[in-house]
Each structure stands twice: as C-alpha cells, then as structure tokens.
Amino acid sequence: MRRVHLEAAEDHVERLAREHDPVGAVKELIWNALDADAIKVTVAIERSATGAVDKVMITDDGEGITPEGCTTAFERIGGSWKKHSHTTVGGRPLHGRAGQGRLRAFALGAFIRWTTVAKGIDGLRKTTVTAHNASRNDFQIGDSTPAGEPTGTLVEAWGRQSVVLDRLTADRARSLLTTEFAPYLARYPKVEIVFDGEKIDPTAVIQAQSEERVEFEHDGAMETAVVRIIEWDMRVDRELHLCDALGVPIDITETRIQAPGFDFTTYVLWDRMTEHRGDFLLGEASDGPVASLLAATREHLRSHFRKRAVERRKEVVDQWKDAGLYPYRAEPTSEAEKVERETFDIVASTIHRHMPRPAKHQKATLALLRESVKHQPSNVNRILDEVFRLTSDDKSELDRLLNRTSLSSIIRASTSVADRLDFLAALSHMVFDPEVKKLVKERSQLHKILENETWVFGEHYQLLVSDRSLNRVLDRHLGLIGRDNRSPQPVYRDDGSVGIVDLMLSRSRREHDRQQHLVVELKAPKVKVGDKELQQIKSYALAVVEDAQFADVRAEWDFWLVTSEMSKVLRAEARQAGRPRGCIWDLKENEYTVRVWVKTWSEVIDESKGRLQYFKEHFDHDPSVEQAIDYLRHSHLPYLPDALIPAPREGQTGDTGAGVSGSTDAAADLV
Secondary structure, eight states, X not given: OEEEEOOSOHHHHHHHXXXXXHHHHHHHHHHHHHHTTOSEEEEEEEEOTTSOEEEEEEEEOSOOOOHHHHHHHHXXXXXXXXXXXXXXXXXXXXXXXXXXXXXXXXXXXXXXXXXXXXXXXXXXXXXXXXXXXXXXXXXXXXXXXXXXSOSEEEEEEESXXXXXXXXXXXXXXXXXXXXXXXXXXXXXXXXXXXXXXXXXXXXXXXXXXXXEEEEEEETTEEEEEEEEEEEESSOOOOXXXXXXXXXXXXXXXXXXXXXXXXXEEEEEEOTTGGGGGGGGGGTTTSXXXXXXXXXXXXXXXXXXXXXXXXXXXXXXXXXXXXXXXXXXXXXXXXXXXXXXXXXXXXXXXXXXXXXXXXXXXXXXXXXXXXXXXXXXXXXXXXXXXXXXXXXXXXXXXXXXXXXXXXXXXXXXXXXXXXXXXXXXXXXXXXXXXXXXXXXXXXXXXXXXXXXXXXXXXXXXXXXXXXXXXXXXXXXXXXXHTTOSOOOSSOOOOTTSOOOEEEEEEEEEEGGGTEEEEEXXXXXXXXXXXXXXXXXXXXXXHHHHHHOGGXXXXXXXXXXXXXXXXXXXXXXXXXXXXXXXXXXXXXXXXXXXXXXXXXXXXXXXXXXXXXXXXXXHHHHTOOOOHHHHHHXXXXXXXXXXXXXXXXXXXXXXXXOHHHHHHHHHHHHHHHO
8 A cells, every 4th residue: 555645736636626516527537437448337326315425436347547557647637648649549539638537536525436457567457546535635556456357447436415416316417428428429339328327328319410511710721620510309508519520528618609499519520629728718708719610610500500490490380280289270361371370380389399298288389379479469579578588697597497397387386476476465455445345245255266265374274165054164074084974963053053154274284193174254354343253253163162073083173253354342352461362262172172363364464475475575576456456357257346347348248257267278278
C-alpha cells in the first residue's frame, strides 16, 4: 500500500470534481471506460430504504489500468497519455485528454474505490485505489496481486446521500446519457451501455435525423463542418454538442433557437474542434472561428426547423384524417375557410403533443379547438401569445415541471386554485352584499351551491348526506362503522319532532380508530340567528347524545350553525371563557364527543382564504366581483338568484344551463 499525493491545490481539485453535477460525473466515467476500449459499461445504482441514492458503481470490460499506470494516473492533473494520442489501443477515437476524469468520481460519493485488472509485464494484475473527499489530493494505491478474472475496471462511490445525487434517478439523467452517447453508439453498434438496469438505446427513441454540411469563415478562408440533427421521441434538453470529426463531444452549449414542438439535439462535427477546446466559453462573444461556426449552425437550424414544421404539420394532420379525428370534412370553398383551416392546422399541430391520448378525447379537443379558431380567435391568440412570451427562465421552469407531471395536470391544478379563489369571492358577495343577500335562498340556492363546494368547511371531509332527516344522518354513520341495521325506532329530537339537517360531512381518523363527523346547519344570509336557531341545532346534538344505539361508538360530532349575523345574546354565548371561540357545547359522553359551534361566514371564508393564501400570493390572482360572478354562472347557474343570471343573448332559447353544461364537458375533454 502506498500513498500518492496529487500535486494540485485542494480548492482546484474540488472545482474539477464538480460535485453539483453527478450526471456529468457518470458521463465522464463512462467515457473513461470507452477510452479503455470497453465493449460493455454498466452503471448500477443502489438505493437506501428511503429511496435515496446510496451507492453508484460503474463497471467496464476495458483494458484496465496497469499497476505502473495507477501511479501516473493519480499523482497529477494533466499529462495523461491521451494528450499525445487521438485513438485508443483498439483504434477508437479518444474522448479524454486532460486526465481529470477520475476526479469527477467525487461527485458521486464521499468514499471512492477503483478496482482494476490490467495486463502488464507479469500478466494479469489487480490493483485497488481508494480515496476520500476529506482529502481529495490523497490516493491510496494497494499492492497489485495476480488476477484470475478478465481485464476491466470497477469504480465504486458511496457515503454521500443528497438531493443532488438523487438526480441520477430522474428521467432527465437517462435522456442526457442518451443524447451524449448517441453518435458514438451509432458508430460502434457493438458497444453497450447499461444505466440503472436498462440499456441506453438511442435508436429506440429517435424520431428523425438529418446530416448536412455548413460553411463558416476561419482565418479568411471558408471551413466546412457537419451538422447532425436528431429528433427524439422523449423530452431532452436542447443541447448543441461541439464534436471532433469522429463525433466525440468536446463541449456542450445551448441551441438558442425557437422550434416549438420539437425535442432535438444538435451535433456539430469539425476536424479542428479539439484545437479550440479552450475557446468555447468565449465563443459567443468572440469573433473567432467558434463564434462563426455557432452562428452558421444556428442559422441552419432555423431554416431546418421551418421546413420540418411544415412537414410535421402535414404528417400530424394526415394522421388525424386517417383516424377520422380531423374536424373538417370537405375542402375549403372560400378564402375565409382556407385561412381558418390553415390557422387551425398551425395551432393544432403545435399543441398536438400535449393532447390527451384516447382517440375520443382527441376528437373532442380538436372539435373544441375548431370552434375556438372559428368563433373566438382572440382567445387562441392570447393563449399562444402567453406561451411564446415566456422568458427563458419561465420556459426552463416549465420544462422542469413537465418532467415531473403532465401539462393537463398543471392545467387542472391551476384551474382548481383559481376556481377556489373565485368561489370565495363569490360566496362573500352572496352573503355580505346588502342587495344580493336579500335574494339568496337557503335550501334551493345557498345549500345546493355548497353541496359541491364542501372544501370550504375543511379539506379532510367528504359529503355523506345533504338535506336529510336526522335519522338518515345517523344511518350513514352506522354504515361507516360497519353496522348493517340500526334499531327500527327512529331518533327524535327532544320535542318529539324529526329534524332536517343541511349537510353532513365525514372523515375517518384511523390512527385513533375514530370517525369524525361535521353537521352543518346553514341559514340564509338575510336571517339574523338567535336563540330559536341555536336551540334547533342543540336538539340535533342532544338526539345523538341520548340515543343508546351510539353509546359505545368512538366518534366525534361537530355541529355548526353558520350565519351572517347573530343576536347579541348568541354572540356573547359564543365567546365563553375557557372555550374556543364559537364553541357553545363541548360534551363528552361514553365513547364519543359532541360539540356545538356557532360560526359566521366571515370566519369560514377567512379560514378558507388562510389555507389558500400561499397559492394566492404565488398564483397572482385576486378575483374581482365580475370574475366571481362568472364562476358562479359557469359552475352553479341553476341555483343562482335571478339577479345574478345573465340575460339570454339574442338568438338563444333561454336554456342557459344546458349550454354551460356542454361547455364544461368540452373543456374537460380539452385538458
């Protein structure tokens, strides 16, 4: 065992390790294996019990590193034998030149171990090299021993669980490896790279590819480079790979062109690329050959994708026609129809990758889009304008988001947040506006609307019964706890009558083997609640307390009386010392608890706004009264007071509810 000290500053070694880029480290170690003429390279990832990356292992069947070569390889940065050669022993093109690849392993773990078998003077010999990130400059090289296995190298990294390291398990890691090694694997089809149990197979995800020559100026003369474009059937970063003449990447930069709807990678092959390895960082700002090459390449890409957009449009439209999904039948007969058809084809083919997969949903989406183009073209323009006005940072964030979820899920989540904000504004308008609250009826309007908006009372509840007698409420409770039938005697209130409750919501608290129920008694906004209404809800609670059928049931019952305004006596009773605000009763009887509350609409709305405050601030949506009323008309039109129902437009039959329902269904199909 001997220690080799790397002659370089510690902070310089740390920078070269690039510990924030584990995917880049894996790529570099794969290139090291290929530079050793490996035919198969396997990257294995071990995960901890929590799913975090615990260990990374890169195995290859290359030529390995001889015992003598280990000292040379680990004692200094630079000076690699590759610097003086352009091909491997087997005649393949070399990727590495600077001898820095081994340092990238520190991005994968705190402990690093190389186990390598190579053919030396004394035959096959195995050597182990270890290192730790606490002292990146020191490498422990073990004594070589005779080996009975074939040549190759195993690199192991462990002991560094982090969120950064978990990037290796994301889909993006596989796409980055696919785009990096696609030209090499195409040139050497016998080479195999396996990443996390699956083979890297670019041919399986290539949609189309092209290769053309471009000219650019260098030292007063015209140079020629090859531009290879690969279109993928997967999400990829739009990268521009600068390669030598054999397709080995020297550096990667941004594509910086607009090509909506295309996932592609560009490879620029130039025989003098290696001579300008250090120019790439300044290439964008300089007037040298790299800048000229990049400018010519990007102009070629713009021209290429303008043509491909036309071809793609025709391909997509023909597919829709063959499948019977295209919403137009006959050819256009006028100039206006021709313009409409062309506009539709452009918009539809641009968004086709985000459309739902089922054919019937695609058909509904295309039909809805046709109507938008025909009757509401301004809406289409606004949507496209919003998309294309995104900043580079916004587009990057959207791309990251789409790697984790779908566009339809983003739309549904955003719509849900906006709808809830709109509904709270609408509810405030209905229960507080002096003129509107006089018109809102309790059971036929406010009650019906809240049946579909029970989230305002708490996210954890689900609606069990609505506008039912107290007997039905208790029946549903017995069903939840597994009792098929309750006794035939009904449950009566204290005065012998059968009460009608408005809403009963329920949730299960399994960790305590309890059921929790919320019974909500609504009052019309114009009603001033007093002792009469309080006694009514107390009688509901008392019926539960005194019924012997529920004496052994572990449950919590909360009864809410919700109102806009209450009497002074009731307000005082709702503010008793030693109890939460609004709590009138807090009874514990046998195995269950019964509480009675008086809640104002202000409290209910404020609590709901509190739950949505974070989204409101980041969603940048503070709905106006007009937007709130629009939401009510869209979602609850049959239950609105006449004053909030829009007058039928000229030519309408007045069956407004059906029209709204149809629009909602169509919109649901779209997302």
